[in-house]
Amino acid sequence: MDERIPSGAAIVVGMPRVLLIEDDQAVRDGLSMALGGRGHAVDAVATGEEGLARLASRPPDIVVLDLMLPGLDGFEVCRRIRAAGDLPIIMLTARNEDIDVVAGLAAGADDYVVKPARAQVLEARIRAVLRRTGQPAPAVPAPVEIERHGDLGIDRAGLTVTKADKPLALAPTELRLLLELTQVPGRVLSRQYLLESVWEHGYFGDSRVVDACVQRLRAKIEDDSSAPVYVQTVRGFGYRFGPL
Amino acid sequence: MKLGGLRTRLLLAFSLLVVITAATVAGGGYVQSRTLILQQAQDATARVLVDKATALFPLGPLPPGDGTLSRISGELSDRQLSSLVLFEDRASGNQQMRSLISPELRERVRAGNVAWQRVDAGGTPMLVVGTRFTVLLPGGQQRDSGIEAYIARSMVPEATSIDELATRAWLIGGVALVFAIGLALLAARGVLRPVRELGDAARRLGEGDLRARVGVRGSDELAGVARTFNETAESLERHVGELERMEADARRFVADVSHELRTPLAAMTAVADVLEQEASSLPGDAGRAAKMSIEETHNLTRLVNDLIEVSRFDAGAAALAREEVDVAEVITASLRIRGWTGEVEGDLPSGIFAEWDPRRVDVIVANLVGNALRHGEKPVSLRLSEAGEQITVEVSDRGPGLAPEVLPHVFDRFYKADSARARSGGSGLGLAIAWENARLHGGMLSAANGTDGGAVFTLRLPRRGGTA
Numbered sequence: 220m221d222e223r224i225p226s227g228a229a230i231v232v233g234m235p236r237v238l239l240i241e242d243d244q245a246v247r248d249g250l251s252m253a254l255g256g257r258g259h260a261v262d263a264v265a266t267g268e269e270g271l272a273r274l275a276s277r278p279p280d281i282v283v284l285d286l287m288l289p290g291l292d293g294f295e296v297c298r299r300i301r302a303a304g305d306l307p308i309i310m311l312t313a314r315n316e317d318i319d320v321v322a323g324l325a326a327g328a329d330d331y332v333v334k335p336a337r338a339q340v341l342e343a344r345i346r347a348v349l350r351r352t353g354q355p356a357p358a359v360p361a362p363v364e365i366e367r368h369g370d371l372g373i374d375r376a377g378l379t380v381t382k383a384d385k386p387l388a389l390a391p392t393e394l395r396l397l398l399e400l401t402q403v404p405g406r407v408l409s410r411q412y413l414l415e416s417v418w419e420h421g422y423f424g425d426s427r428v429v430d431a432c433v434q435r436l437r438a439k440i441e442d443d444s445s446a447p448v449y450v451q452t453v454r455g456f457g458y459r460f461g462p463l
Numbered sequence: 464m465k466l467g468g469l470r471t472r473l474l475l476a477f478s479l480l481v482v483i484t485a486a487t488v489a490g491g492g493y494v495q496s497r498t499l500i501l502q503q504a505q506d507a508t509a510r511v512l513v514d515k516a517t518a519l520f521p522l523g524p525l526p527p528g529d530g531t532l533s534r535i536s537g538e539l540s541d542r543q544l545s546s547l548v549l550f551e552d553r554a555s556g557n558q559q560m561r562s563l564i565s566p567e568l569r570e571r572v573r574a575g576n577v578a579w580q581r582v583d584a585g586g587t588p589m590l591v592v593g594t595r596f597t598v599l600l601p602g603g604q605q606r607d608s609g610i611e612a613y614i615a616r617s618m619v620p621e622a623t624s625i626d627e628l629a630t631r632a633w634l635i636g637g638v639a640l641v642f643a644i645g646l647a648l649l650a651a652r653g654v655l656r657p658v659r660e661l662g663d664a665a666r667r668l669g670e671g672d673l674r675a676r677v678g679v680r681g682s683d684e685l686a687g688v689a690r691t692f693n694e695t696a697e698s699l700e701r702h703v704g705e706l707e708r709m710e711a712d713a714r715r716f717v718a719d720v721s722h723e724l725r726t727p728l729a730a731m732t733a734v735a736d737v738l739e740q741e742a743s744s745l746p747g748d749a750g751r752a753a754k755m756s757i758e759e760t761h762n763l764t765r766l767v768n769d770l771i772e773v774s775r776f777d778a779g780a781a782a783l784a785r786e787e788v789d790v791a792e793v794i795t796a797s798l799r800i801r802g803w804t805g806e807v808e809g810d811l812p813s814g815i816f817a818e819w820d821p822r823r824v825d826v827i828v829a830n831l832v833g834n835a836l837r838h839g840e841k842p843v844s845l846r847l848s849e850a851g852e853q854i855t856v857e858v859s860d861r862g863p864g865l866a867p868e869v870l871p872h873v874f875d876r877f878y879k880a881d882s883a884r885a886r887s888g889g890s891g892l893g894l895a896i897a898w899e900n901a902r903l904h905g906g907m908l909s910a911a912n913g914t915d916g917g918a919v920f921t922l923r924l925p926r927r928g929g930t931a
Contacts, residue, residue, distance in 0.1 A: 243726050243729070243730065245726070245727065245730035246726060246729045246730045246733065248730070249729070249730040249731070249732070249733030249734040249737075250733045252733070252734065252737045253733045253734070253736040253737050256736075256737050256740060313722070313725055313726070313729075317782055317784065333768075334725055334726070334728075334729040335725055335728040335729035335731070335732040335733075335764050335767070336729065336732065336733075337732050337733075337735075337736060337761070337764075338732070338733045338736035338737070339736055409789075409792060411792065411793070411796045411821070415796075415800075420800075425822060426786065426821070427784075454787060455786070455787025455788070455816060456787075456789075
């Protein structure tokens with residue numbers, strides 16, 4: 220298949236690199252064009268296998284992944300990317316079928332966009348996810364201030380989290396969610412609030428995105444994720460950090 | 464048992480038949496036997512009297528003396544018979560018998576007949592037989608002696624026999640009646656069971672169970688009706704099945720088409736974005752054309768998304784993801800995200816909690832408010848209230864309201880209130896989808912005109928999902 224190299228092949232440093240895995244050529248070309256026009260470097264491939272190969276050779280900043288792929292399907296690709304690291308993933312679902320969305324989030328996607336999606340919506344999601352990785356650490360390091368919450372140590376400036384003094388590898392979305400919750404320890408934040416502040420959803424979103432991310436975060440920070448201490452569920456309201 | 468029902472009518476007919484037959488047979492037999500018994504008793508008694516009178520012949524000189532009279536009465540009476548002999552104003556024998564002898568009996572006896580009469584002597588039936596004695600005159604002439612002799616005997620044995628006869632007649636009639644009722648019930652059941660089965664099957668058919676059939680027994684008219692019924696039900700099932708298949712096919716087609724449209728639309732939508740950035744710099748018609756195709760691409764996307772949503776409702780694939788929500792919060796988020804907070808006057812008390820699917824409620828609110836903003840006039844107001852287990856959200860505007868001919872169709876798919884009106888931003892499915900979402904929650908959505916003229920859309924949802 221003839222790969223369209225996006226115009227401006229000289230990749231500008233700091234330009235977010237997007238790996239687009241989408242089997243339909245027209246959609247692939249359209250999204251490449253649109254995202255390219257909005258200042259992203261887009262790598263577009265047609266299959267999950269190719270995508271995984273490209274991941275190794277040219278690591279992107281974010282993956283946009285169609286769920287309906289021939290051969291290796293989107294869920295499997297998503298699981299493999301998650302197993303390898305904390306690269307942000309946005310799923311493209313051709314159907315707003317609940318089961319697809321739930322399965323995709325369970326496979327580790329950070330967010331999802333339903334096709335047909337306007338490029339500006341997709342782009343806003345990409346920006347929102349990437350913003351969660353925050354600004355790079357300042358050149359002159361400020362005195363490190365580490366918040367202590369039980370076993371957790373949170374460095375808001377350096378965007379690092381430790382548990383029992385060991386660094387935790389958190390995905391950008393998980394990190395943003397944790398920062399949001401720990402800013403107001405003991406206060407309940409509704410799913411809708413979290414959705415708008417962490418995911419920057421521009422529509423009445425979907426609390427399942429929040430729930431899936433909370434599950435993943437718990438798996439990393441809690442001693443026993445079935446009996447959470449740090450991120451507690453308040454039935455019917457939302458989530459609360461602590462009290463410890 | 465229904466009065467005037469088939470069973471009642473059959474029972475009555477059978478019973479009547481039996482009663483008439485029994486009355487005729489048993490009653491006729493009874494009357495005949497009774498007459499025969501009485502006849503025999505009378506004849507026998509009369510014969511006894513005549514024989515004894517003959518044995519007394521000749522009586523001797525006239526007028527008879529008291530001795531003669533008492534001899535006669537003595538001769539005439541025995542263990543079963545009492546007797547009374549009268550001559551002019553003298554009497555001999557059982558004086559109590561006087562009261563048993565009626566004037567008309569005496570009349571007949573005096574006329575020279577052997578006469579009898581049945582009388583009631585203080586509850587005991589008695590037979591009184593009387594005759595006149597003739598005397599033989601010298602010279603061989605017979606003449607009336609003026610002596611009347613009466614004998615009476617009890618009819619109790621005959622009465623007993625007759626009573627027995629009557630009892631037997633009643634018994635036979637009764638047994639026949641019971642037997643007839645039994646037969647009638649059997650016959651009724653034989654007719655009624657198939658009729659009832661047919662009725663049941665017809666009712667089930669009416670309730671939509673198209674597999675309802677009845678058993679066909681025998682080859683009578685009822686079996687013919689049952690056969691016809693089964694054939695009708697079968698062809699009905701075939702037709703309805705065909706219609707359902709066609710409808711399912713049509714629905715699947717709509718769903719498939721909508722899904723198929725998604726991929727090219729996804730490409731078009733993505734490209735439209737690129738065009739949008741360039742459109743303003745394109746000259747004249749090219750710019751306008753670019754703007755139009757962008758606009759229509761977005762409209763088409765909305766339409767296809769709504770079509771897919773509707774086809775999921777039709778296929779019964781729409782599921783509720785209920786969670787405990789603060790209703791006011793859902794509504795305010797819905798308005799905030801669409802930038803409508805400033806355009807709507809909200810009366811939204813917080814603290815009303817419900818187990819709803821917030822995404823679907825958001826769709827309802829967005830459609831109602833969007834509709835009010837597009838077609839009504841500001842201010843649009845939202846009122847949230849609760850009453851027991853029901854929560855009500857009212858969206859009203861100050862526009863001209865809905866025309867009466869529009870009201871019943873406002874939730875129809877693709878219904879255009881004014882065909883001449885330019886297409887608005889909606890897909891024509893928004894209110895239909897809102898209505899379906901309300902129904903999915905076990906509630907309802909209704910439209911009316913407010914007292915001050917504007918349209919009022921009212922959403923009523925139960926606080927929690929029922930078991931339904």
